[in-house]
Amino acid sequence: MSSYSLRGLRWFEALSGGASAVQGLPASLKVADVSLGEHTARLLAVVTDPDNHFPRARNGEVGLLEGWGLAKAVDEAIDADRNAVNKRALIAIVDVPSQAYGRREEALGIHQALAGAADSYARARLAGHPVIGLLVGKAMSGAFLAHGYQANRLIALRDPGVMVHAMGKASAARVTLRSVEELEALAASVPPMAYDIDSFASLGLLWETLSVEQIEQPSATDLARVFDCLQHAINDVATAPRDLSSRLGATHRAASSTVRQLLRAQW
Amino acid sequence: METLSFEFPAGQPPRGRALVGCVGSGDLEVLIEPGLAGKLSIQVQTSVNGSEQRWQHLFARMFDGQTPPAMSIDIHDFGATPGVVRLRLEQGFEEIGHD
Amino acid sequence: MTDSAALLNKHSFVELGARQRAKALLDAGTFRELLDPFQRIMSPWLLRQGVVPQSDDGVVIAKGSLDGLPVVIAAIEGAFQGGSLGEVGGAKIAGALELAAEDNRKGIPTRAVLLLETGGVRLQEANLGLAAIAEIHSAIVDLRQYQPVIGVVAGSVGCFGGMSIAAGLCSYLLVTQEARLGLNGPQVIEQEAGLDEYDSRDRPFIWSLTGGEQRFATGLVDRYAADDVAQIRQQVSQLLHLGVPAHHRSGQAELFLQRLARLDNDVQIEPAAVRQLYQGERP
Numbered sequence: 001m002s003s004y005s006l007r008g009l010r011w012f013e014a015l016s017g018g019a020s021a022v023q024g025l026p027a028s029l030k031v032a033d034v035s036l037g038e039h040t041a042r043l044l045a046v047v048t049d050p051d052n053h054f055p056r057a058r059n060g061e062v063g064l065l066e067g068w069g070l071a072k073a074v075d076e077a078i079d080a081d082r083n084a085v086n087k088r089a090l091i092a093i094v095d096v097p098s099q100a101y102g103r104r105e106e107a108l109g110i111h112q113a114l115a116g117a118a119d120s121y122a123r124a125r126l127a128g129h130p131v132i133g134l135l136v137g138k139a140m141s142g143a144f145l146a147h148g149y150q151a152n153r154l155i156a157l158r159d160p161g162v163m164v165h166a167m168g169k170a171s172a173a174r175v176t177l178r179s180v181e182e183l184e185a186l187a188a189s190v191p192p193m194a195y196d197i198d199s200f201a202s203l204g205l206l207w208e209t210l211s212v213e214q215i216e217q218p219s220a221t222d223l224a225r226v227f228d229c230l231q232h233a234i235n236d237v238a239t240a241p242r243d244l245s246s247r248l249g250a251t252h253r254a255a256s257s258t259v260r261q262l263l264r265a266q267w
Numbered sequence: 268m269e270t271l272s273f274e275f276p277a278g279q280p281p282r283g284r285a286l287v288g289c290v291g292s293g294d295l296e297v298l299i300e301p302g303l304a305g306k307l308s309i310q311v312q313t314s315v316n317g318s319e320q321r322w323q324h325l326f327a328r329m330f331d332g333q334t335p336p337a338m339s340i341d342i343h344d345f346g347a348t349p350g351v352v353r354l355r356l357e358q359g360f361e362e363i364g365h366d
Numbered sequence: 367m368t369d370s371a372a373l374l375n376k377h378s379f380v381e382l383g384a385r386q387r388a389k390a391l392l393d394a395g396t397f398r399e400l401l402d403p404f405q406r407i408m409s410p411w412l413l414r415q416g417v418v419p420q421s422d423d424g425v426v427i428a429k430g431s432l433d434g435l436p437v438v439i440a441a442i443e444g445a446f447q448g449g450s451l452g453e454v455g456g457a458k459i460a461g462a463l464e465l466a467a468e469d470n471r472k473g474i475p476t477r478a479v480l481l482l483e484t485g486g487v488r489l490q491e492a493n494l495g496l497a498a499i500a501e502i503h504s505a506i507v508d509l510r511q512y513q514p515v516i517g518v519v520a521g522s523v524g525c526f527g528g529m530s531i532a533a534g535l536c537s538y539l540l541v542t543q544e545a546r547l548g549l550n551g552p553q554v555i556e557q558e559a560g561l562d563e564y565d566s567r568d569r570p571f572i573w574s575l576t577g578g579e580q581r582f583a584t585g586l587v588d589r590y591a592a593d594d595v596a597q598i599r600q601q602v603s604q605l606l607h608l609g610v611p612a613h614h615r616s617g618q619a620e621l622f623l624q625r626l627a628r629l630d631n632d633v634q635i636e637p638a639a640v641r642q643l644y645q646g647e648r649p
């Protein structure tokens with residue numbers, strides 16, 4: 001059993017079906033263009049790279065190279081489709097344990113690298129590319145902000161290993177001066193603090209959750225189901241606004257709507 | 268954390284309102300608005316538990332021997348000392364006087 | 367406004383609260399706050415966790431003009447919960463930026479200035495803070511197409527977490543010597559990577575890597591100002607007048623990848639090495 005997750009890589013391999021990888025990117029990124037029914041799509045995944053030039057980013061973390069590399073891979077798609085009527089979808093396969101924590105990362109401006117990735121994904125969405133986030137593992141904090149959270153539509157696989165959060169449990173407990181047990185008890189009654197995907201779904205941020213048979217190594221049925229869902233998501237985006245407004249409306253997120261209504265009234 | 272309420276006899280409401288302070292360490296936020304004539308009502312949310320007597324004494328001393336304006340005061344306290352509380356309240360009273 | 371004039375005589379910008387900072391930047395008499403504290407739009411999540419809320423949730427949204435230009439300012443109060451962003455504060459910033467972009471699509475050239483003092487996501491509201499920050503990112507990228515978005519990190523909290531990414535998306539960034547800008551807080555890095563990697567108690571070391579002066583010297587920010595209200599105001603005005611930059615820093619992937627490829631990673635990094643690597647070819 002490896003200490004790091006292989007889900008992102010396995011889902012990338014399954015979904016790309018042997019399509020040739022886009023070259024010129026860091027080894028920690030897997031990027032390929034595929035056909036999805038009538039659509040074309042660029043799949044993007046951050047994977048482990050034991051030889052990463054940056055030692056703090058060898059286990060699938062989103063670091064300097066990953067942030068800027070994702071930006072480059074997305075920018076290429078934006079440029080290539082600049083005059084296309086149907087712009088390719090960008091599918092971020094999300095299995096990111098964290099951002100990279102290290103001295104080199106801070107010194108060289110990892111915040112700027114992650115901004116690069118978020119920028120490119122957001123520009124792609126505004127330019128009319130359907131951007132879909134497919135959550136197959138962890139979607140943590142800064143790593144998720146850089147890879148996936150700018151998507152028009154978020155799809156999560158229903159599995160205990162799929163979780164979205166601002167900070168890992170151990171660190172969050174330390175920072176909030178609680179034990180992990182206290183944190184878990186609190187999370188049970190405060191949906192935004194919970195780690196499980198159903199609590200996250202209750203915030204209205206997901207477009208769809210999907211059950212699969214073998215999340216670690218997708219079966220043919222799993223693959224068909226996810227392909228189908230991705231196509232629906234892409235179709236759903238086609239005539240929808242290019243902003244993130246579809247994430248608003250859940251009762252557990254009522255204040256986010258109220259604040260916007262009041263701002264508009266007082267603007 | 269606890270929520271406390273206090274009431275004191277008062278005169279007429281002031282015209283203005285005031286905001287002073289911030290819910291930062293050792294500080295507090297005070298919002299003062301015109302209240303109902305004859306009544307000064309104070310709501311306190313404080314991070315320090317078991318402090319009701321302390322607040323009661325502090326207010327009683329501040330308003331002793333005078334008829335304060337009829338105000339509705341909201342306090343969000345993050346562990347301010349009595350001295351800081353007094354200072355913020357006086358700042359607030361001065362501000363509603365100006366407006 | 368009489369207090370605005372008084373503030374201008376008080377030179378330090380860093381020691382001002384969020385509301386005072388916004389007032390100090392705007393033209394006299396033009397400050398108009400939206401969702402002001404008396405409306406009590408507070409966090410629905412803090413009270414139930416036994417945390418005292420603040421009436422504005424730590425974020426001030428103000429419209430007004432700066433040297434005659436229409437602006438909206440979003441100022442974060444660093445003293446409240448470390449400037450952390452929860453659902454309400456985050457929605458205030460995202461919503462204001464969204465409306466500014468909408469203004470521009472209607473021909474009203476509203477610009478935005480973000481006064482950033484924040485540790486990032488408020489952990490008591492975890493996923494709602496994170497979601498709001500993603501929306502802030504989106505709104506900055508949208509608004510930036512029309513008018514510049516200026517980020518100011520004055521100090522003393524600095525700018526961290528998801529909001530450091532927001533800073534990285536701004537058209538221009540201004541810092542003072544009191545500012546720090548970075549993704550991860552020192553304690554978290556030390557915890558995750560160990561003392562040898564990052565000693566969170568070694569303040570000179572941390573400032574040498576992430577302080578305002580170093581960020582300016584390495585071209586990761588655009589302006590470096592003294593902690594002085596008049597100077598910061600003048601520089602923000604200049605940046606607003608520059609308009610949308612030809613290239614945003616966050617759109618320079620190729621340039622940064624080339625630089626990183628030249629880095630010798632056999633030795634641990636020093637501040638001088640970053641300056642050398644990033645200087646001289648500032649976009």
